[in-house]
Amino acid sequence: MVVHPLLEEKAQGAEGVSADEPNTSERPVARSEASEGYGAQRDIPRKLDIYAASAGYELRNELDFLSKRTIEPNIFYNARFLAPAMPRLEDRIIRFMVMRDENEERSRLRFVMPYTMERLGWGSGQTMLRAWTTRFSPQGTPLIDQDDPSGVVDDLFDILSRKHLQLPQVMVFPHMRTNGAATKTIREVARQRQLPMQVLENAPRPFLISDLTGEDYFQKHPTGGQAMQMQALLENLSELGDVQYTVSTGIEDIRLKFERFIILENRTERTKQKTKIVGDRYREAFAREAVNNLAERGAVQLHSLELNDKTIAAAILFIENGDAWLWKSACSESLRSFMPDSLLLQEVVKHVLANPAIKRLDACTLTEHPLLNTIFNVQEPQETLIIGLHKDAHRLADKATAKVRFRNQSSALKRMLRQVARTIKLV
Numbered sequence: 001m002v003v004h005p006l007l008e009e010k011a012q013g014a015e016g017v018s019a020d021e022p023n024t025s026e027r028p029v030a031r032s033e034a035s036e037g038y039g040a041q042r043d044i045p046r047k048l049d050i051y052a053a054s055a056g057y058e059l060r061n062e063l064d065f066l067s068k069r070t071i072e073p074n075i076f077y078n079a080r081f082l083a084p085a086m087p088r089l090e091d092r093i094i095r096f097m098v099m100r101d102e103n104e105e106r107s108r109l110r111f112v113m114p115y116t117m118e119r120l121g122w123g124s125g126q127t128m129l130r131a132w133t134t135r136f137s138p139q140g141t142p143l144i145d146q147d148d149p150s151g152v153v154d155d156l157f158d159i160l161s162r163k164h165l166q167l168p169q170v171m172v173f174p175h176m177r178t179n180g181a182a183t184k185t186i187r188e189v190a191r192q193r194q195l196p197m198q199v200l201e202n203a204p205r206p207f208l209i210s211d212l213t214g215e216d217y218f219q220k221h222p223t224g225g226q227a228m229q230m231q232a233l234l235e236n237l238s239e240l241g242d243v244q245y246t247v248s249t250g251i252e253d254i255r256l257k258f259e260r261f262i263i264l265e266n267r268t269e270r271t272k273q274k275t276k277i278v279g280d281r282y283r284e285a286f287a288r289e290a291v292n293n294l295a296e297r298g299a300v301q302l303h304s305l306e307l308n309d310k311t312i313a314a315a316i317l318f319i320e321n322g323d324a325w326l327w328k329s330a331c332s333e334s335l336r337s338f339m340p341d342s343l344l345l346q347e348v349v350k351h352v353l354a355n356p357a358i359k360r361l362d363a364c365t366l367t368e369h370p371l372l373n374t375i376f377n378v379q380e381p382q383e384t385l386i387i388g389l390h391k392d393a394h395r396l397a398d399k400a401t402a403k404v405r406f407r408n409q410s411s412a413l414k415r416m417l418r419q420v421a422r423t424i425k426l427v
Helices: 060-066 079-085 149-160 181-192 214-220 222-238 251-266 281-296 340-353 370-375 394-426
Strands: 007-010 046-052 095-102 107-119 127-131 170-177 197-208 243-248 300-307 310-320 323-331 360-362 378-388
Touching: 046 149, 060 079, 060 107, 079 281, 095 149, 107 149, 127 394, 149 181, 170 181, 170 394, 181 197, 181 378, 197 340, 197 370, 197 394, 214 340, 222 243, 222 340, 243 251, 243 340, 251 281, 251 300, 251 310, 251 323, 281 300, 300 340, 310 340, 323 340, 340 370, 378 394
Parallel strands: 127 170, 323 360
Antiparallel strands: 007 046, 046 095, 095 107, 107 127, 170 378, 197 360, 197 378, 243 300, 300 310, 310 323
Protein backbone atom coordinates (compact mmCIF):
# COMPACT_ATOMS: atom_id res chain seq x y z
CA MET A 1 0.00 0.00 0.00
CA VAL A 2 1.36 3.41 -1.03
CA VAL A 3 1.35 5.94 1.79
CA HIS A 4 1.04 9.57 0.78
CA PRO A 5 2.60 12.24 3.04
CA LEU A 6 0.60 15.15 4.43
CA LEU A 7 3.43 17.45 3.34
CA GLU A 8 6.42 17.02 1.05
CA GLU A 9 9.22 19.54 0.58
CA LYS A 10 12.58 19.28 -1.19
CA ALA A 11 15.86 20.45 0.29
CA GLN A 12 18.43 22.55 -1.53
CA GLY A 13 20.69 20.43 -3.65
CA ALA A 14 20.99 18.91 -7.08
CA GLU A 15 17.27 19.11 -7.81
CA GLY A 16 16.51 22.58 -6.49
CA VAL A 17 14.69 23.72 -3.39
CA SER A 18 11.00 22.96 -3.23
CA ALA A 19 8.39 21.14 -5.19
CA ASP A 20 6.02 24.05 -4.78
CA GLU A 21 7.75 27.32 -3.99
CA PRO A 22 11.30 28.71 -3.94
CA ASN A 23 13.27 28.91 -0.76
CA THR A 24 12.62 32.13 1.15
CA SER A 25 14.64 31.46 4.27
CA GLU A 26 17.90 33.21 5.09
CA ARG A 27 20.94 30.99 5.05
CA PRO A 28 24.42 31.62 6.46
CA VAL A 29 27.34 32.14 4.11
CA ALA A 30 28.86 28.81 5.16
CA ARG A 31 26.05 26.95 3.42
CA SER A 32 26.92 28.32 0.00
CA GLU A 33 30.54 27.25 0.03
CA ALA A 34 30.26 24.68 -2.71
CA SER A 35 32.22 21.66 -1.61
CA GLU A 36 32.95 22.14 2.08
CA GLY A 37 31.07 21.08 5.18
CA TYR A 38 27.45 20.10 4.98
CA GLY A 39 26.57 22.72 2.37
CA ALA A 40 27.86 20.58 -0.48
CA GLN A 41 25.66 19.64 -3.45
CA ARG A 42 24.24 16.12 -3.52
CA ASP A 43 23.83 13.68 -6.39
CA ILE A 44 20.55 12.39 -4.91
CA PRO A 45 17.81 14.91 -4.02
CA ARG A 46 16.79 15.17 -0.38
CA LYS A 47 13.26 15.84 0.83
CA LEU A 48 11.20 16.11 3.99
CA ASP A 49 7.92 14.20 4.31
CA ILE A 50 5.40 14.56 7.13
CA TYR A 51 3.00 11.68 7.80
CA ALA A 52 -0.02 10.97 9.96
CA ALA A 53 0.58 8.62 12.91
CA SER A 54 -1.27 5.77 11.20
CA ALA A 55 1.33 5.66 8.41
CA GLY A 56 3.85 4.17 10.83
CA TYR A 57 2.62 0.66 10.06
CA GLU A 58 3.02 0.96 6.29
CA LEU A 59 6.49 2.50 6.65
CA ARG A 60 7.68 0.17 9.40
CA ASN A 61 10.28 -1.72 7.37
CA GLU A 62 11.81 1.48 6.00
CA LEU A 63 11.85 3.18 9.40
CA ASP A 64 13.26 0.03 10.99
CA PHE A 65 16.27 0.21 8.67
CA LEU A 66 17.40 3.62 9.96
CA SER A 67 17.43 2.37 13.57
CA LYS A 68 20.45 0.23 12.71
CA ARG A 69 22.64 3.12 11.55
CA THR A 70 21.65 6.14 13.62
CA ILE A 71 24.32 8.21 15.39
CA GLU A 72 22.51 7.72 18.72
CA PRO A 73 19.95 4.95 19.26
CA ASN A 74 16.49 5.60 20.67
CA ILE A 75 14.43 2.43 21.01
CA PHE A 76 11.26 4.50 21.49
CA TYR A 77 11.56 5.86 17.96
CA ASN A 78 12.20 2.41 16.55
CA ALA A 79 9.34 1.70 14.15
CA ARG A 80 8.42 -1.50 15.99
CA PHE A 81 7.72 0.53 19.12
CA LEU A 82 6.61 3.76 17.47
CA ALA A 83 4.00 2.37 15.06
CA PRO A 84 1.72 0.90 17.77
CA ALA A 85 2.45 3.74 20.20
CA MET A 86 1.49 6.82 18.15
CA PRO A 87 -2.19 6.00 17.52
CA ARG A 88 -2.86 4.65 21.03
CA LEU A 89 -0.99 6.43 23.82
CA GLU A 90 -2.46 9.93 23.57
CA ASP A 91 -5.53 11.75 22.28
CA ARG A 92 -3.39 14.54 20.83
CA ILE A 93 -2.61 14.67 17.12
CA ILE A 94 0.77 13.04 16.58
CA ARG A 95 2.64 13.16 13.31
CA PHE A 96 6.12 12.14 12.31
CA MET A 97 8.63 13.65 9.95
CA VAL A 98 11.17 11.78 7.87
CA MET A 99 13.93 12.94 5.56
CA ARG A 100 15.04 10.87 2.57
CA ASP A 101 17.66 10.98 -0.11
CA GLU A 102 15.60 9.71 -3.00
CA ASN A 103 15.57 9.44 -6.78
CA GLU A 104 14.03 7.02 -9.27
CA GLU A 105 16.63 4.35 -8.53
CA ARG A 106 17.09 4.44 -4.75
CA SER A 107 15.73 5.81 -1.51
CA ARG A 108 17.59 6.16 1.78
CA LEU A 109 16.04 7.34 5.04
CA ARG A 110 18.12 9.96 6.86
CA PHE A 111 16.00 11.34 9.73
CA VAL A 112 12.94 10.30 11.80
CA MET A 113 11.13 12.17 14.57
CA PRO A 114 7.54 11.95 15.82
CA TYR A 115 6.19 15.25 17.10
CA THR A 116 3.25 17.22 18.43
CA MET A 117 2.36 20.89 17.89
CA GLU A 118 1.63 22.71 21.15
CA ARG A 119 0.54 26.24 21.95
CA LEU A 120 3.09 28.56 23.51
CA GLY A 121 0.59 30.03 25.95
CA TRP A 122 -3.05 30.43 26.92
CA GLY A 123 -4.99 32.03 24.08
CA SER A 124 -1.86 32.23 21.95
CA GLY A 125 -2.03 31.37 18.27
CA GLN A 126 1.70 30.65 18.24
CA THR A 127 2.83 27.04 18.47
CA MET A 128 5.98 25.01 18.98
CA LEU A 129 7.04 21.77 17.40
CA ARG A 130 7.93 19.29 20.16
CA ALA A 131 9.56 15.89 19.76
CA TRP A 132 7.10 13.36 21.13
CA THR A 133 7.78 11.81 24.52
CA THR A 134 5.49 10.10 27.03
CA ARG A 135 5.73 8.24 30.33
CA PHE A 136 6.20 5.11 28.22
CA SER A 137 8.80 6.66 25.91
CA PRO A 138 10.94 9.05 28.00
CA GLN A 139 13.54 10.00 25.38
CA GLY A 140 13.22 12.66 22.68
CA THR A 141 16.36 11.89 20.66
CA PRO A 142 15.58 11.92 16.91
CA LEU A 143 17.05 9.23 14.69
CA ILE A 144 19.78 10.77 12.52
CA ASP A 145 21.72 8.83 9.90
CA GLN A 146 25.41 8.46 10.75
CA ASP A 147 26.38 9.48 7.20
CA ASP A 148 26.72 13.30 7.30
CA PRO A 149 24.41 13.90 10.30
CA SER A 150 25.18 17.64 10.39
CA GLY A 151 24.06 18.02 6.79
CA VAL A 152 20.82 16.19 7.55
CA VAL A 153 20.00 18.43 10.52
CA ASP A 154 20.98 21.56 8.58
CA ASP A 155 18.62 20.67 5.75
CA LEU A 156 15.90 19.91 8.28
CA PHE A 157 16.19 23.35 9.87
CA ASP A 158 16.26 24.99 6.45
CA ILE A 159 13.07 23.31 5.27
CA LEU A 160 11.13 23.81 8.48
CA SER A 161 11.96 27.54 8.50
CA ARG A 162 10.34 28.20 5.11
CA LYS A 163 7.45 30.59 5.57
CA HIS A 164 5.14 29.12 2.95
CA LEU A 165 4.97 25.84 4.90
CA GLN A 166 3.43 27.72 7.89
CA LEU A 167 5.05 25.38 10.41
CA PRO A 168 5.99 26.39 13.99
CA GLN A 169 9.23 28.37 14.07
CA VAL A 170 10.56 26.89 17.30
CA MET A 171 11.54 23.26 17.99
CA VAL A 172 11.75 21.51 21.35
CA PHE A 173 13.81 18.35 21.89
CA PRO A 174 12.96 17.05 25.41
CA HIS A 175 14.82 14.48 27.50
CA MET A 176 18.04 14.36 25.50
CA ARG A 177 21.35 13.05 26.81
CA THR A 178 23.50 16.17 27.24
CA ASN A 179 26.60 14.33 26.04
CA GLY A 180 24.79 12.34 23.36
CA ALA A 181 25.88 12.46 19.71
CA ALA A 182 22.48 13.72 18.53
CA THR A 183 22.41 16.55 21.08
CA LYS A 184 25.92 17.69 20.11
CA THR A 185 25.06 17.59 16.40
CA ILE A 186 21.85 19.61 16.79
CA ARG A 187 23.62 22.19 18.98
CA GLU A 188 26.51 22.58 16.55
CA VAL A 189 24.24 23.05 13.52
CA ALA A 190 22.15 25.62 15.40
CA ARG A 191 25.32 27.54 16.24
CA GLN A 192 26.51 27.40 12.62
CA ARG A 193 23.18 28.78 11.46
CA GLN A 194 23.25 31.42 14.26
CA LEU A 195 19.85 30.30 15.54
CA PRO A 196 18.52 31.28 18.98
CA MET A 197 19.01 28.35 21.34
CA GLN A 198 18.02 27.68 24.95
CA VAL A 199 19.02 24.73 27.11
CA LEU A 200 17.04 23.58 30.13
CA GLU A 201 18.75 21.09 32.38
CA ASN A 202 16.59 18.15 33.45
CA ALA A 203 17.16 15.96 36.48
CA PRO A 204 20.04 13.55 35.75
CA ARG A 205 19.03 9.99 34.99
CA PRO A 206 20.56 6.84 36.51
CA PHE A 207 22.66 4.83 34.07
CA LEU A 208 24.69 1.67 34.45
CA ILE A 209 28.04 2.10 32.70
CA SER A 210 30.90 -0.13 33.83
CA ASP A 211 33.59 -2.48 32.52
CA LEU A 212 33.60 -4.50 35.74
CA THR A 213 32.12 -7.94 36.21
CA GLY A 214 28.95 -8.19 38.25
CA GLU A 215 30.74 -9.50 41.34
CA ASP A 216 33.47 -6.84 41.20
CA TYR A 217 30.88 -4.12 40.56
CA PHE A 218 28.95 -4.81 43.74
CA GLN A 219 32.15 -5.15 45.76
CA LYS A 220 33.47 -1.76 44.62
CA HIS A 221 30.14 0.06 44.33
CA PRO A 222 29.00 2.10 47.37
CA THR A 223 26.16 -0.43 47.84
CA GLY A 224 28.65 -3.26 48.21
CA GLY A 225 28.03 -3.34 51.95
CA GLN A 226 24.45 -4.43 51.24
CA ALA A 227 25.57 -7.62 49.51
CA MET A 228 25.39 -9.60 52.75
CA GLN A 229 21.91 -8.22 53.41
CA MET A 230 20.76 -9.23 49.91
CA GLN A 231 22.22 -12.70 50.40
CA ALA A 232 20.37 -13.05 53.71
CA LEU A 233 17.11 -11.97 52.08
CA LEU A 234 17.61 -14.50 49.28
CA GLU A 235 18.23 -17.27 51.81
CA ASN A 236 15.09 -16.31 53.74
CA LEU A 237 13.08 -16.26 50.51
CA SER A 238 14.46 -19.68 49.58
CA GLU A 239 12.93 -21.09 52.75
CA LEU A 240 9.52 -20.50 51.13
CA GLY A 241 10.37 -22.65 48.11
CA ASP A 242 12.45 -22.87 44.95
CA VAL A 243 13.79 -19.47 43.82
CA GLN A 244 14.87 -19.10 40.19
CA TYR A 245 16.20 -16.17 38.13
CA THR A 246 15.40 -16.46 34.42
CA VAL A 247 16.06 -14.36 31.33
CA SER A 248 13.61 -14.78 28.44
CA THR A 249 14.75 -13.87 24.92
CA GLY A 250 12.73 -16.17 22.66
CA ILE A 251 9.58 -14.81 21.02
CA GLU A 252 7.13 -17.32 22.49
CA ASP A 253 8.77 -17.25 25.91
CA ILE A 254 8.58 -13.46 26.00
CA ARG A 255 4.89 -13.53 25.04
CA LEU A 256 4.15 -15.84 27.94
CA LYS A 257 6.27 -13.96 30.47
CA PHE A 258 4.86 -10.61 29.34
CA GLU A 259 1.33 -11.76 30.18
CA ARG A 260 2.61 -12.70 33.64
CA PHE A 261 4.24 -9.30 33.91
CA ILE A 262 0.95 -7.54 33.18
CA ILE A 263 -0.80 -9.50 35.93
CA LEU A 264 2.02 -8.78 38.39
CA GLU A 265 2.10 -5.06 37.58
CA ASN A 266 -1.66 -4.76 37.97
CA ARG A 267 -1.34 -6.10 41.52
CA THR A 268 1.50 -3.69 42.37
CA GLU A 269 0.00 -0.83 44.35
CA ARG A 270 3.12 1.31 44.15
CA THR A 271 3.03 1.44 40.36
CA LYS A 272 1.41 4.69 39.32
CA GLN A 273 -1.93 4.31 37.58
CA LYS A 274 -0.76 6.52 34.71
CA THR A 275 2.14 4.17 33.95
CA LYS A 276 0.31 0.87 34.38
CA ILE A 277 -0.31 -1.14 31.25
CA VAL A 278 -3.56 -2.65 32.50
CA GLY A 279 -6.58 -0.38 32.93
CA ASP A 280 -6.64 1.10 29.44
CA ARG A 281 -7.35 -1.19 26.49
CA TYR A 282 -5.46 1.03 24.05
CA ARG A 283 -2.42 1.14 26.31
CA GLU A 284 -2.50 -2.61 26.83
CA ALA A 285 -2.79 -3.25 23.09
CA PHE A 286 0.14 -0.92 22.41
CA ALA A 287 2.41 -2.52 25.01
CA ARG A 288 1.68 -6.07 23.92
CA GLU A 289 2.24 -5.26 20.24
CA ALA A 290 5.40 -3.18 20.86
CA VAL A 291 7.05 -5.84 23.02
CA ASN A 292 6.18 -8.64 20.61
CA ASN A 293 7.37 -6.59 17.61
CA LEU A 294 10.72 -5.84 19.22
CA ALA A 295 11.07 -9.45 20.39
CA GLU A 296 10.90 -10.55 16.74
CA ARG A 297 14.16 -8.63 16.21
CA GLY A 298 15.80 -9.91 19.38
CA ALA A 299 15.56 -6.48 21.02
CA VAL A 300 13.78 -7.59 24.23
CA GLN A 301 14.88 -9.36 27.37
CA LEU A 302 12.37 -10.19 30.09
CA HIS A 303 14.06 -10.85 33.43
CA SER A 304 12.08 -12.71 36.08
CA LEU A 305 12.52 -13.79 39.68
CA GLU A 306 10.30 -16.81 40.33
CA LEU A 307 9.23 -18.55 43.51
CA ASN A 308 7.84 -22.05 42.94
CA ASP A 309 7.34 -21.20 39.24
CA LYS A 310 5.34 -18.07 40.16
CA THR A 311 6.73 -14.69 39.05
CA ILE A 312 7.37 -12.44 42.04
CA ALA A 313 9.46 -9.77 40.28
CA ALA A 314 10.01 -8.92 36.62
CA ALA A 315 11.78 -6.35 34.47
CA ILE A 316 11.58 -5.62 30.74
CA LEU A 317 14.76 -4.54 28.95
CA PHE A 318 14.98 -3.19 25.41
CA ILE A 319 18.31 -3.46 23.60
CA GLU A 320 19.51 -1.75 20.42
CA ASN A 321 22.94 -0.92 18.99
CA GLY A 322 24.79 -1.34 22.27
CA ASP A 323 22.31 0.60 24.41
CA ALA A 324 19.76 -0.93 26.78
CA TRP A 325 16.70 0.54 28.47
CA LEU A 326 15.08 -0.74 31.67
CA TRP A 327 11.58 -0.03 30.39
CA LYS A 328 9.31 -1.38 33.13
CA SER A 329 9.52 -3.41 36.32
CA ALA A 330 7.11 -4.82 38.90
CA CYS A 331 7.23 -6.99 42.01
CA SER A 332 4.90 -8.85 44.35
CA GLU A 333 3.38 -6.74 47.12
CA SER A 334 2.83 -9.75 49.38
CA LEU A 335 6.58 -10.47 49.42
CA ARG A 336 7.72 -6.86 49.70
CA SER A 337 9.56 -7.62 52.98
CA PHE A 338 11.95 -9.86 51.02
CA MET A 339 12.75 -6.98 48.62
CA PRO A 340 12.29 -9.07 45.43
CA ASP A 341 12.74 -5.95 43.29
CA SER A 342 16.23 -5.37 44.72
CA LEU A 343 17.13 -9.04 44.39
CA LEU A 344 16.04 -9.04 40.76
CA LEU A 345 17.79 -5.77 39.92
CA GLN A 346 21.09 -7.09 41.24
CA GLU A 347 20.79 -10.07 38.92
CA VAL A 348 19.87 -7.79 36.01
CA VAL A 349 22.99 -5.70 36.64
CA LYS A 350 25.19 -8.81 36.69
CA HIS A 351 23.63 -10.08 33.49
CA VAL A 352 24.04 -6.75 31.68
CA LEU A 353 27.67 -6.36 32.77
CA ALA A 354 28.40 -9.88 31.49
CA ASN A 355 27.05 -8.97 28.05
CA PRO A 356 29.77 -7.28 25.95
CA ALA A 357 27.16 -6.12 23.43
CA ILE A 358 25.63 -3.69 25.97
CA LYS A 359 27.59 -0.49 26.63
CA ARG A 360 25.13 1.20 28.99
CA LEU A 361 21.75 0.65 30.64
CA ASP A 362 19.29 3.55 30.92
CA ALA A 363 16.99 3.50 33.95
CA CYS A 364 14.23 5.22 31.90
CA THR A 365 12.99 7.20 34.91
CA LEU A 366 12.01 10.86 34.67
CA THR A 367 11.82 11.30 38.43
CA GLU A 368 14.01 10.28 41.35
CA HIS A 369 14.00 6.53 41.90
CA PRO A 370 15.67 5.57 45.21
CA LEU A 371 16.46 1.98 44.23
CA LEU A 372 17.86 2.72 40.77
CA ASN A 373 19.77 5.76 42.05
CA THR A 374 21.40 3.49 44.60
CA ILE A 375 22.35 0.57 42.36
CA PHE A 376 23.22 2.35 39.09
CA ASN A 377 26.62 4.02 39.17
CA VAL A 378 26.26 7.02 36.80
CA GLN A 379 23.99 10.06 36.92
CA GLU A 380 23.80 10.97 33.23
CA PRO A 381 23.02 14.68 32.55
CA GLN A 382 19.78 15.28 30.64
CA GLU A 383 18.51 18.41 28.93
CA THR A 384 15.72 19.91 26.88
CA LEU A 385 16.98 21.72 23.80
CA ILE A 386 14.89 24.62 22.44
CA ILE A 387 15.80 26.12 19.06
CA GLY A 388 14.29 28.94 17.04
CA LEU A 389 14.30 28.12 13.35
CA HIS A 390 15.35 31.57 12.11
CA LYS A 391 17.64 34.27 13.46
CA ASP A 392 14.82 36.52 14.62
CA ALA A 393 12.97 33.82 16.60
CA HIS A 394 14.40 34.86 19.99
CA ARG A 395 11.00 35.78 21.43
CA LEU A 396 9.46 32.52 20.28
CA ALA A 397 12.35 30.57 21.81
CA ASP A 398 11.92 32.48 25.08
CA LYS A 399 8.18 31.73 25.13
CA ALA A 400 8.79 28.05 24.47
CA THR A 401 11.41 27.96 27.22
CA ALA A 402 8.98 29.54 29.67
CA LYS A 403 6.29 27.02 28.72
CA VAL A 404 8.62 24.04 29.18
CA ARG A 405 9.99 25.41 32.46
CA PHE A 406 6.45 25.95 33.79
CA ARG A 407 5.49 22.40 32.84
CA ASN A 408 8.55 20.98 34.59
CA GLN A 409 7.90 23.02 37.73
CA SER A 410 4.24 21.99 37.78
CA SER A 411 5.19 18.31 37.48
CA ALA A 412 7.72 18.68 40.29
CA LEU A 413 5.11 20.34 42.52
CA LYS A 414 2.60 17.56 41.84
CA ARG A 415 5.20 14.93 42.75
CA MET A 416 6.00 16.74 45.97
CA LEU A 417 2.33 16.99 46.94
CA ARG A 418 1.80 13.29 46.22
CA GLN A 419 4.81 12.44 48.39
CA VAL A 420 3.44 14.58 51.23
CA ALA A 421 0.05 12.89 50.89
CA ARG A 422 1.65 9.44 51.07
CA THR A 423 3.66 10.47 54.13
CA ILE A 424 0.54 11.73 55.90
CA LYS A 425 -1.30 8.53 55.00
CA LEU A 426 1.50 6.43 56.50
CA VAL A 427 1.46 8.47 59.69
